[in-house]
Amino acid sequence: MLTWLLSSWYQPSSQPPSSPSEEILCDTTQHPILSSLRELVESGGGEWPPRATYRDTWPIELRVYDSVWREMEPLFPARESSTDNAHNRQLINAFRNHMQALLDERINMRNVQSALDRAASDPQSCSQGAWLGIWLCISMLRHAYRWGVSPIVSEAQNEETLDLPEQLNVPWRCLQKHFGTTSPGGCMTSLMYANLRADDRLEYSVNIGMPETHQSTEYWNTKLICSMEERTLTMYHLFARTIAFLDSGDLTSATATLKSANEVLKTAFKHFFATLVDSNLVQSVWLAYVQGYQGWTLEGIDGISGGQSLLFRTLDAFLGIRPFPTSEKESLHLPTQQRAWLNFLRDYDIRAKVKENTSDEAQEALTTELEGLVKQLRLWRMGHMRRMQPYESVRRPERKTMTAGISVVDAENENLMIEHLKKELGRRLAETI
Numbered sequence: 001m002l003t004w005l006l007s008s009w010y011q012p013s014s015q016p017p018s019s020p021s022e023e024i025l026c027d028t029t030q031h032p033i034l035s036s037l038r039e040l041v042e043s044g045g046g047e048w049p050p051r052a053t054y055r056d057t058w059p060i061e062l063r064v065y066d067s068v069w070r071e072m073e074p075l076f077p078a079r080e081s082s083t084d085n086a087h088n089r090q091l092i093n094a095f096r097n098h099m100q101a102l103l104d105e106r107i108n109m110r111n112v113q114s115a116l117d118r119a120a121s122d123p124q125s126c127s128q129g130a131w132l133g134i135w136l137c138i139s140m141l142r143h144a145y146r147w148g149v150s151p152i153v154s155e156a157q158n159e160e161t162l163d164l165p166e167q168l169n170v171p172w173r174c175l176q177k178h179f180g181t182t183s184p185g186g187c188m189t190s191l192m193y194a195n196l197r198a199d200d201r202l203e204y205s206v207n208i209g210m211p212e213t214h215q216s217t218e219y220w221n222t223k224l225i226c227s228m229e230e231r232t233l234t235m236y237h238l239f240a241r242t243i244a245f246l247d248s249g250d251l252t253s254a255t256a257t258l259k260s261a262n263e264v265l266k267t268a269f270k271h272f273f274a275t276l277v278d279s280n281l282v283q284s285v286w287l288a289y290v291q292g293y294q295g296w297t298l299e300g301i302d303g304i305s306g307g308q309s310l311l312f313r314t315l316d317a318f319l320g321i322r323p324f325p326t327s328e329k330e331s332l333h334l335p336t337q338q339r340a341w342l343n344f345l346r347d348y349d350i351r352a353k354v355k356e357n358t359s360d361e362a363q364e365a366l367t368t369e370l371e372g373l374v375k376q377l378r379l380w381r382m383g384h385m386r387r388m389q390p391y392e393s394v395r396r397p398e399r400k401t402m403t404a405g406i407s408v409v410d411a412e413n414e415n416l417m418i419e420h421l422k423k424e425l426g427r428r429l430a431e432t433i
């Protein structure tokens with residue numbers, strides 16, 4: 001399906017694979033699950049987690065969006081927030097007017113349209129990495145326009161609809177088509193995976209000019225999400241190979257492969273809890289200066305949730321943890337190749353297959369490993385529920401209580417918000433069986 005991508009950048013080499021992504025691309029196992037995994041890696045520009053490329057690699061007519069963002073970037077954050085709605089309305093309008101004026105002045109829509117048409121029809125003119133970088137840039141512009149000021153304020157949360165500038169809508173429609181997503185706002189792939197550079201810095205920030213704690217919390221937030229993918233890509237490969245072994249009747253190799261997957265997951269979860277600590281993600285800073293702008297909350301559509309991270313969707317899909325999201329809901333924020341990978345795992349339904357198709361002894365060994373993964377996922381869900389509480393209970397009077405992923409809650413106080421979130425997360429924990 002994505003052979004055009006492969007031809008533009010990937011040259012098979014005689015050297016041994018140097019990374020988990022390359023190992024997947026070099027794996028010649030003939031099985032549709034391996035093809036699906038290869039397409040996932042290709043959709044990330046040849047790496048998973050994705051490797052976006054920035055301004056200088058984009059079609060020349062689109063680079064002006066980067067210039068507009070660079071000019072708006074330092075104007076978005078405010079060190080102190082106000083609870084005065086009229087004052088906040090002025091701030092939001094001034095920011096939006098400024099961005100609109102820059103877009104009007106700098107962007108030639110005819111040039112943009114023709115660059116986008118060229119990129120869509122001729123992959124040589126725009127690599128997948130460049131598409132990802134452009135997606136990041138337009139997502140940042142759209143989220144900044146949507147909120148007008150960071151930390152976000154209730155004056156903007158009260159808006160239910162919003163007309164965005166045409167200069168941001170035209171590329172957005174092409175990006176939606178290219179990536180297969182339907183949300184008008186950004187998602188984990190566009191705003192987080194695409195924002196971590198190869199040299200381990202963020203390309204764009206919503207904390208320019210803010211104290212070091214704000215900037216490092218923003219960095220660690222994205223870093224943790226990306227490093228969880230980095231650390232579990234090998235596990236995705238092991239899942240795919242387990243399925244291929246099962247289908248070829250090699251149950252011993254399938255069991256050994258699942259055992260290794262359990263080990264990979266254990267190490268990754270240790271990393272999660274060692275990293276999600278106040279010295280990296282500062283509790284007093286995270287909610288207002290990092291999480292806020294990632295929300296969307298217009299026309300009933302949400303922004304980023306940790307629930308969009310591919311790792312947890314992969315675990316739920318592989319282990320058959322139900323209910324599965326509807327395809328309509330999943331298409332909002334997950335690109336085509338991520339959904340295809342997940343749907344393959346769901347349809348395969350490994351736990352049912354092992355139960356129905358294997359003899360007693362093999363079944364026991366395979367089930368032990370599968371249940372080991374479920375147990376780890378349950379423990380992670382318990383730990384995540386505890387860890388999120390100090391972050392979500394910070395008092396921010398300028399805004400209504402909200403998570404970026406499940407919208408404005410408008411609880412009367414922070415304790416009620418935490419109770420609400422515990423119920424939401426507790427439901428998924430109870431389903432993890």
Ligand code: HEM
Nearest residue numbers: 224225228305306307309312388391403404405406421428
């Ligand atoms: C400061 C750090 C974090 C906080 C405060 C936090 C908080 C939350 C909250 C409140 C929810 C439920 C509402 C929503 O979806 O927006 C949630 C969901 C979720 N978060 Fe986090 N989160 C954090 C970091 C992460 C990270 C780094 C990951 C993954 C690497 C993650 C993965 C998830 C998942 C998978 C869900 C969906 C619920 C589930 O599957 O159990 N979270 N998070």
